[in-house]
Structure formats: structure tokens, C-alpha cells
Amino acid sequence: MKRTVGVGAMTILLCTGCSSMGVEPWERDVLAKQEMQLTTDEIEAATDDHIYFSKEASSGGRGFGGGGCGCN
Amino acid sequence: MSQKETHSISVALAAATCTLLGSGISATVDAQEEPAWDFNTSLLYYGEDGDRVKDFSVSAIARRMFIDDRYLTLGLTIDGLTGATPSGAIRQDVAQTFTRPSGNAAYSVAAGVLPLDDTFKDTRLALTAGWQQPVGDTSQVSVGASASKEYDYLHLGVNAKFARDFNQRNTTVSAGIALSMDSLDPVGGAPAPFSPMLDVGDTSNRLGDQDKDVLDIVLGVSQVISRDLVVQANYSYSKSDGYLTDPYKVLSLVDGTSGDTLLRSIAPGVDGPSHQFLFESRPGERTKHSIFGQAKYYMNGKVLDASYRYMSDDWEIDSHTVDLRYRIPFGANRYLEPHLRFYTQTDAEFYRLSIPDSLPLPGHASADYRLGNFDAITAGLKYGWRTRNDNEMSVRIEGYRQTGSVPADQLIGNQVSRDNFPDLNAIIVQFGYRF
Numbered sequence: 111m112k113r114t115v116g117v118g119a120m121t122i123l124l125c126t127g128c129s130s131m132g133v134e135p136w137e138r139d140v141l142a143k144q145e146m147q148l149t150t151d152e153i154e155a156a157t158d159d160h161i162y163f164s165k166e167a168s169s170g171g172r173g174f175g176g177g178g179c180g181c182n
Numbered sequence: 183m184s185q186k187e188t189h190s191i192s193v194a195l196a197a198a199t200c201t202l203l204g205s206g207i208s209a210t211v212d213a214q215e216e217p218a219w220d221f222n223t224s225l226l227y228y229g230e231d232g233d234r235v236k237d238f239s240v241s242a243i244a245r246r247m248f249i250d251d252r253y254l255t256l257g258l259t260i261d262g263l264t265g266a267t268p269s270g271a272i273r274q275d276v277a278q279t280f281t282r283p284s285g286n287a288a289y290s291v292a293a294g295v296l297p298l299d300d301t302f303k304d305t306r307l308a309l310t311a312g313w314q315q316p317v318g319d320t321s322q323v324s325v326g327a328s329a330s331k332e333y334d335y336l337h338l339g340v341n342a343k344f345a346r347d348f349n350q351r352n353t354t355v356s357a358g359i360a361l362s363m364d365s366l367d368p369v370g371g372a373p374a375p376f377s378p379m380l381d382v383g384d385t386s387n388r389l390g391d392q393d394k395d396v397l398d399i400v401l402g403v404s405q406v407i408s409r410d411l412v413v414q415a416n417y418s419y420s421k422s423d424g425y426l427t428d429p430y431k432v433l434s435l436v437d438g439t440s441g442d443t444l445l446r447s448i449a450p451g452v453d454g455p456s457h458q459f460l461f462e463s464r465p466g467e468r469t470k471h472s473i474f475g476q477a478k479y480y481m482n483g484k485v486l487d488a489s490y491r492y493m494s495d496d497w498e499i500d501s502h503t504v505d506l507r508y509r510i511p512f513g514a515n516r517y518l519e520p521h522l523r524f525y526t527q528t529d530a531e532f533y534r535l536s537i538p539d540s541l542p543l544p545g546h547a548s549a550d551y552r553l554g555n556f557d558a559i560t561a562g563l564k565y566g567w568r569t570r571n572d573n574e575m576s577v578r579i580e581g582y583r584q585t586g587s588v589p590a591d592q593l594i595g596n597q598v599s600r601d602n603f604p605d606l607n608a609i610i611v612q613f614g615y616r617f
Binding site for chain 2: 131132134140141143145146147151152153154156157161162165166167168169171173179
């Protein structure tokens with residue numbers, strides 16, 4: 111019970127915190143730029159994921175890290 | 183000036199700004215008037231030093247916008263792979279002979295040379311399709327499918343993602359799931375785990391086709407902090423089941439005192455391995471957990487993109503990845519983007535350089551260097567520019583270097599003085615064109 115209340119309180123705190131952050135809709139000029147998107151170049155990101163999936167024991171994080179290749 | 187007038191001026195200024203900057207709002211308006219295709223294409227060369235892996239790859243992503251912010255995305259990648267890859271066997275002071283994975287021929291490796299399997303040659307075709315659309319005013323849903331085919335491997339996958347915006351779209355919470363159903367049909371058949379490498383023509387240790395299933399779940403939140411800063415955090419869960427062993431990797435069976443690979447007797451007139459090698463064996467399950475964080479910060483036109491990932495799995499591999507990109511614009515339409523990536527991982531609990539004959543066989547073992555203890559660094563530079571037709575071109579050149587070590591408690595006898603970890607140097611060259 112205590113734990114549920116704690117998690118609930120944390121969630122409300124986080125949401126309240128988030129709601130005070132951010133910008134108004136007309137302040138999104140910079141955020142709307144292509145270079146400010148979280149993934150700027152999908153092909154480059156997919157290429158890197160594929161290379162490192164083939165050569166290292168980790169994958170994913172940014173997105174799905176599953177199979178799709180016999181290289182590992 | 184009344185409050186209402188101030189507000190309408192703000193809105194008008196915002197609309198004008200968005201129009202001038204070609205941002206999301208104007209793009210959406212254009213899209214609704216003229217549905218059109220956008221293409222993002224690339225040519226890639228990935229080359230490792232020595233005679234190791236080379237990959238030439240062509241990729242294209244086509245996106246068609248429909249009215250009401252709906253998108254269809256289609257992707258295609260063709261890879262042509264050649265070169266040699268470490269087989270898992272250790273160096274010896276004498277020449278070594280191996281049976282090829284097909285079981286149809288043998289090849290030899292000179293004394294003192296790291297054994298590479300030079301039969302690695304494949305063409306891979308990968309296709310993806312996705313559909314994304316809004317649900318109500320604040321949510322988005324996307325569904326997708328993927329398939330890829332190599333000579334010895336077939337992947338089929340489906341995925342779905344749901345995202346919801348809060349706080350005037352400053353906070354986005356998302357959840358995604360992906361399922362992969364992969365089939366392996368290794369050249370010559372998948373070898374039974376820990377079975378010995380046999381003479382040419384003897385395929386009695388080969389199993390039939392094998393399967394591997396992967397479930398991925400990604401939970402994420404992205405948050406606009408200020409006009410110049412956006413961050414995101416993801417938690418990923420990945421569960422793999424099935425044949426997770428690499429059917430082409432072996433381990434050397436060594437003398438428990440000298441550390442040298444045991445010799446093998448071959449009947450006269452028969453081709454076969456000169457030494458004793460065992461095919462590797464990995465657990466049939468793997469569960470990975472990852473935490474990923476990313477920040478993008480705009481500084482007077484320059485953009486810093488910093489991310490960090492921590493991964494931990496039940497094979498006892500832990501890894502840390504830091505990725506930094508810094509985009510520096512110059513002139514009206516050009517930019518340079520240096521890139522640095524640092525990676526480090528610990529070895530899997532069943533990683534072994536070799537198997538000593540003096541001890542009982544472990545439950546699982548692999549000498550695959552990718553499950554070993556290593557660090558990697560990537561350093562590169564990207565140059566991008568906008569063409570006269572308002573399309574985008576880019577070229578990036580990067581170097582990738584892996585350096586690793588075998589835990590000292592695994593080294594036996596003569597292995598101590600040998601170079602046991604196959605360090606790797608690779609170059610990545612990629613051309614991109616968006617139109």
C-alpha cells in the first residue's frame with residue numbers, strides 16, 4: 111500500500127514537473143528543425159544499429175533491438 | 183493593446199515563423215494539398231582491415247504523406263557481404279587445417295596466424311513497411327512489418343507503437359512492441375552444440391533447420407525542456423528464444439597444461455581437421471534490459487546530440503555506450519558533424535578462449551570475440567549540404583576500432599604469450615541523398 115502511494119506520488123510529482131517545462135506552441139521554431147528531431151537521419155541510424163548489432167553484444171535502446179540478421 | 187489582440191499577433195507571428203522556417207505546420211499544410219513521396223537513400227561501404235568483412239550496401243526509405251498526417255513508409259536494403267571472420271579457434275605455432283562449414287572441403291591456416299573462416303559471403307535483402315496515423319488529437323499509432331533474407335537466414339517481423347502527447351505536446355509517452363520470427367538454415371546444416379568438427383564429407387553431427395524468436399518491448403518518454411532542449415528516455419526489454427548459437431563458430435580443445443590445441447588423427451586419403459575443434463554452444467534463451475537517454479541541445483545554430491545506453495543481460499554481459507554528435511552549420515546550406523562513440527562491454531559468463539581437456543565440458547561455451555571483454559571507439563566526420571534543387575546530400579567517413587582482452591584466468595600455458603583477442607579496425611563510408 112505504502113509502495114503504491116509512493117509510486118502514485120512520484121508519478122504525480124513527475125507529471126507536475128513535466129507540465130511546468132516545455133514551450134508554448136508558437137515557440138517551436140527551433141524544435142521543428144530537422145536537425146533537432148530525436149532521430150535526424152533514419153537511414154544513418156538504421157545503418158549504425160545494423161553495424162553495431164553485428165559486431166557487439168548489445169543492440170537497441172533507441173528503438174527495437176531484435177533480430178533481422180544472421181550476423182549475430 | 184487588449185489581451186486578445188496580443189494573442190492574435192502571437193499566433194500570426196508563429197504562423198509566419200513556421201512558414202519562413204519550413205517547419206512542421208507548413209509541411210503538413212503542403213502535404214494535405216499535395217500528397218507526395220519523399221526519398222531518403224544511401225550507399226554504404228563498411229570495410230574491416232586485413233581480409234576480414236567487407237559490406238557494400240544500398241538503402242532507400244520512401245515515405246508518402248497522406249491527408250490528416252498519415253504516412254506510409256517503405257524501406258529496402260541490399261547488402262553484399264564478403265570476407266573472413268574469426269572462427270573462434272586459437273592461434274598455434276604450427277599450421278592448422280579446418281573443414282569448411284559446408285562440410286565439403288577443407289582450408290588451412292599458417293602457423294602463428296589467427297584462424298579466419300574465409301567462406302563468409304552473403305547477399306542480404308531487407309524490406310520494411312510501416313503505417314503511421316493520428317488517433318484523436320493527441321495520440322499516434324504506427325504498425326509495421328519487416329522481412330529479410332540471406333542465403334542461410336530468414337527474418338519475419340511485426341511491430342506496433344502507440345504514442346500520446348501531454349502538456350501542449352511537450353511530453354510524449356510511447357510504448358512499442360516488436361516480434362521477430364527467424365529461421366536459420368546454415369550452410370551444411372546447424373551443427374549439434376559441442377559436437378566435434380568432422381572430416382570432409384561427414385555430416386553426421388548436423389541438425390536440421392533451426393528457429394529463433396525475439397520479443398522486444400520499448401517504453402519511452404520524450405520531454406521538451408525549453409525552446410532549445412529536448413530529451414528522451416527509453417527502457418527496452420528484449421527476450422530471445424531458440425537457436426542462439428552461431429553455427430559457424432568453434433572452440434579449440436586444448437591440452438590442460440600447455441594450452442596447445444590437441445592434434446587429431448586423420449585416416450589416409452581423407453581431408454579433415456588437423457586439430458580438435460568443438461562447435462560452440464550458447465544458452466537457448468537470452469533476456470536483455472536497456473536504459474537509453476538522449477538530449478538534443480541547440481546552441482546558436484549548432485546542435486549537440488548526446489546519448490547514453492546501459493545494457494545488461496542474463497548472459498552477464500554489461501555494456502555502456504556514449505554517442506556524441508555536434509552539428510556545426512557554415513554558409514547558408516552546409517554543415518559539418520563530428521561524431522564520437524565510446525563502447526565497452528564485459529564478457530558473457532560462458533565466454534571461453536578454449537576448452538581444456540583436463541576439465542569437464544562446461545554447460546555452454548563460446549569463443550566468439552563479440553561475447554568477449556572489449557572496448558570500441560568510433561570517430562568520424564559528416565559533411566552535408568543542400569543542393570540547388572533543395573535536396574540534401576551528405577557524406578560521412580568514420581573509423582571503428584575494437585580492442586579487447588581475454589581474462590587472465592582463462593589463459594593456459596603457451597596461450598599467455600600469444601595475441602589472443604582479434605582486434606578489429608574498420609572504416610565506414612556512407613553517401614546520403616534525400617529528395
